[in-house]
Amino acid sequence: MSALTLADARRVIEAGENRATEIGQPQNVAVVDTGGNLVAHVRMDGAWIGSVDISINKAWTARAFNISTKELADNAQPSDQFYGIHASNSGRVMIFAGGIPLTRDDEVIGAVGVSGGSGDQDQTVAEAAAGAL
Amino acid sequence: MSALTLADARRVIEAGENRATEIGQPQNVAVVDTGGNLVAHVRMDGAWIGSVDISINKAWTARAFNISTKELADNAQPSDQFYGIHASNSGRVMIFAGGIPLTRDDEVIGAVGVSGGSGDQDQTVAEAAAGAL
Amino acid sequence: MSALTLADARRVIEAGENRATEIGQPQNVAVVDTGGNLVAHVRMDGAWIGSVDISINKAWTARAFNISTKELADNAQPSDQFYGIHASNSGRVMIFAGGIPLTRDDEVIGAVGVSGGSGDQDQTVAEAAAGAL
Amino acid sequence: MSALTLADARRVIEAGENRATEIGQPQNVAVVDTGGNLVAHVRMDGAWIGSVDISINKAWTARAFNISTKELADNAQPSDQFYGIHASNSGRVMIFAGGIPLTRDDEVIGAVGVSGGSGDQDQTVAEAAAGAL
Structure with missing residues (x-):
């Protein structure tokens, strides 16, 4: 397994920024490595300050459980099997939505997290970002 | 963009206190600036001590996401797009309810947070406070 | 014992602000009540944002141990009897320096905390503030 | 006062990376804005994971008190006026050392924080970074 590099993270973030610009919604984009540790983060001009933490932790969550945060959400609602995991x-x-694992050669080597818009906006930006790895 | 001053914060708080007195419910009222940092806080005589933190953090939240906490609530219930954001x-x-962004010349320059009564009481006091900027 | 009111806290804060203006150093000034809970806080224009927390917690500390934080400091250095209390x-x-108990009829009914300048500046502002109760 | 932009932050970070490469020590470099909120962060390949938090908080500290963390250190040792501020x-x-305020037109508009090497290494990288604003 080749480790995720800062150059990888920058390519992922740039793709996320481009998609965010396309949809007209400034975003926070963060990338973590295989250990769940932050590699890089950017807050686009005008993006919410409350989303700094959320973008980093969406990335962490997606790597911590090797699942997108959108899928995790489906299992974390009241009465679902992972309800309470947010605590x-x-x-x-x-x-x-907004956190997606980053995969190379079928191995999860990190994750990207996006926060700053609606759930749909965060998801489309995260998908564009993840696609650039 | 002109920064929110302590004089601004005091005017906002005074308007909140006046409304709280009208409805007979002592309140905590807090104001944060554009960076989400506290500018001023008051706890009216008899107001809940558990609401000190809540008033400050309602203000922080309203600035952090440029949205009233009442509107954010609508998106943060189980199965909604931001469910789990409270973690x-x-x-x-x-x-x-009770946190409202403070806007000048169409820019959010801070926020007010009110806590100490029912959701409706906090909201009406926050609206009166925000209207005084 | 008569409880510390918001009006008391405002008188204390105003005296602190006046002294801060005299010495040309913008400050954070906070007042807590007998339970150590925040009654009021102001950050003067230009005062450090890192001092919001410190002013509130200097006030809390002065009430929590009924001692000025300047005196507590003398007992909290390495090798002193309370070394480690800051953890x-x-x-x-x-x-x-900068936190002082507020006393009425020989009872501690709260405390004031000041942060934003040198230790000497914080102390002189806190003394002026406490003297106004 | 013109706000610190993501483009500003990237220029600052790039200068820091260049200096880190010159001295052969991979680093974490973080930039915060006027409110102390994170604008961008990078961890160079091979830099310590424990320094992610430190770089971000050095930047926060330098903005929170408008002082370099190196100078703050001189006042935060046992028996000094700010001993205990780290709590x-x-x-x-x-x-x-490693956190430095970022100034434009004599106003502090943010700060840079560097962590990953010795104190001297962090400081020289932070100085190069700050010089690029």
């Missing part, structure tokens, strides 16, 4: 890990688990 | 940002995100 | 109470204990 | 602000205050 674990000192509040780092994000259970709404 | 982010180390527990600072408040998802019930 | 207690989830990091709320401030061990440098 | 404030929920552990965000960093009191060793």
Whole structure:
């Protein structure tokens, strides 16, 4: 497995920024590596300050469980099998769309997290970002 | 964009206090600036001590996402697009009524947060406060 | 014992602000009540944002131990009897000058905390503030 | 006062990376805006994961008190006027070299924080970074 590099992270972030610009919604975009540790983060001009933490933790969550936060959300609602997981890990688990694992040669080597718009906007930006790895 | 001053914050708080007195419900009222940092806070005599933190964090939330906490609440219920956001940002995100962005010349320059009564009471006090900027 | 009111807190803060203006150093000034809970806080224009937390916690500390934070500092240095106390109470204990108990009829009914300048500046502002109760 | 932009942050970070490469020490470099909120962060390949948090909080500290963390360190040693400040602000205050305020037109508009090497290495990288604003 080749490790995710800063150059990888920048390519992922740039693709996310481009998609965010296309849809007219400034975003926070963060990338973590295989250990879940932050590699790079950007907050586009005008993006929400409350989304700094959320973008980083969406990325962390997607790597921590090797699942998109959108899919995790489906299992984390009241009465679902993982309901309450958002209280674990000192509040780092994000259970709404925008976090996606980054995969190379069928191995998860990190994740991207996007926050700054609606759930649909965050998801489309995260998909564009993840696609650039 | 002109920064929110302490004089601005005091005018906002005074308007909130006046409305709180009208409805007979002592309140905590807090104002944050464009960076989400506290500018001023008051706890009216008899207001809940548990609402100190809530008022400050409602203000922070309203600025962090440029949205009233009442509107954010509509998107943060189970199965909604932002469900779980209350676990982010180390527990600072408040998802019930009483926080409102403060706007000047179409720019959000801060926010007010009110806590101490029912949701309706907090909201009417926050609206009166925000209207005084 | 008569409780510390918001009107008391405002008189204390105003005296602190006046002294801060005299010495030309914008400050954060906070007042807590007998329970150590925040009654009011102001950040003067231009005062440090890192001092919001410190002013509130200097006030809390001065009430929590009924001692000025300047005196507590003398006992909290390495090798002194209370060394390590700053790690207690989830990091709320401030061990440098600027926090002073507020006393009425020989009872401590709250405290004031000042942060935003040098230790000497914080102390003189806190003394002026406390003298106004 | 013109706000610090993402383009500004990237220029600052690039200068820091160049200096880090010159001295052969991979680093974390973070930039915050006037409100102390993160604008951008990078961890160079091979840099310490424990320095992600430190770089971000050095930047925060330098803006929170408008002082370099190297200078703050001189006042935060045992028996000095700010000893104990590292316990404030929920552990965000960093009191060793590597954080420097970013100034435009004599106004502090943000700060840069560097972590990943010795104190001298962090400082020289932070100085190169700050010089690029």
